[in-house]
Amino acid sequence: MYEKRKHLLKIVAIYILAALVIVFLLVYYSEDQRAKAENNKENQITVKPETFRQEYRNPKGEIRLVLSYQYPNISGEYKGIDKANCRYTTLFSNWLMDQDEIIDSVSEEENTGGSKYGNEVSYTITYNRNNILSVLFEGYLFAGGAHGMPYRVPTNIDLRVGEEVDLTKLKNTSKEEIKKQVNDAFKKKIDQDKSLYWDNAYTIVEQTKFEDLKYYFTEDGIVFYFDPYVLAPYAAGFVEAAINY
Numbered sequence: 001m002y003e004k005r006k007h008l009l010k011i012v013a014i015y016i017l018a019a020l021v022i023v024f025l026l027v028y029y030s031e032d033q034r035a036k037a038e039n040n041k042e043n044q045i046t047v048k049p050e051t052f053r054q055e056y057r058n059p060k061g062e063i064r065l066v067l068s069y070q071y072p073n074i075s076g077e078y079k080g081i082d083k084a085n086c087r088y089t090t091l092f093s094n095w096l097m098d099q100d101e102i103i104d105s106v107s108e109e110e111n112t113g114g115s116k117y118g119n120e121v122s123y124t125i126t127y128n129r130n131n132i133l134s135v136l137f138e139g140y141l142f143a144g145g146a147h148g149m150p151y152r153v154p155t156n157i158d159l160r161v162g163e164e165v166d167l168t169k170l171k172n173t174s175k176e177e178i179k180k181q182v183n184d185a186f187k188k189k190i191d192q193d194k195s196l197y198w199d200n201a202y203t204i205v206e207q208t209k210f211e212d213l214k215y216y217f218t219e220d221g222i223v224f225y226f227d228p229y230v231l232a233p234y235a236a237g238f239v240e241a242a243i244n245y
Contacts, residue, residue: 050073073085
């Protein structure tokens with residue numbers, strides 16, 4: 001009888017211990033999920049697209065150039081909102097001033113043949129969480145020739161202060177370590193099929209200074225890229241490689 005009771009108590013103790021372990025795991029998992037949710041909040045902002053479009057004609061009244069540009073106007077309770085909007089409008093103003101030369105050439109042009117010239121810019125919000133707003137501006141310039149040239153301007157703004165995100169603070173590591181991660185990511189990409197890239201593609205990556213790196217944020221990581229022609233032929237487009245946050 002005693003042995004039977006002892007055995008029963010042992011079984012009860014095992015069940016109680018198992019229950020306590022399960023409760024602990026559930027609480028830990030819940031706290032872990034809550035912490036992750038707290039650190040992965042979507043920014044509470046409202047985005048209104050601002051659009052500029054203008055057609056330019058030659059002396060005969062024919063459309064020879066189309067310029068268009070779209071940028072975000074954001075609102076919300078973050079302290080850096082005004083600075084962020086100023087950054088976007090400044091980019092637009094500078095871009096518009098840079099078009100003066102092509103505008104002047106079109107206004108004096110008598111040629112009626114060929115394709116219209118154009119410079120068109122749109123934007124994509126690639127990341128909008130954790131006080132960071134990443135807006136990637138993508139443009140396409142056609143000024144004659146076989147094809148136009150795509151280009152990008154990334155902006156990664158900390159909405160709390162309205163300044164560009166400091167990667168070393170975000171990742172809590174040095175410039176050298178981040179650069180090493182970027183080098184490794186591109187080496188892995190290039191090694192997958194070296195025939196797609198210039199022979200010195202990886203050397204170019206290695207020699208690019210940290211301050212000259214171009215990148216934008218996504219849900220999956222930080223995407224670094226090189227412009228067309230830098231690492232590969234035009235057809236390859238932008239060559240990208242990502243690292244983790």
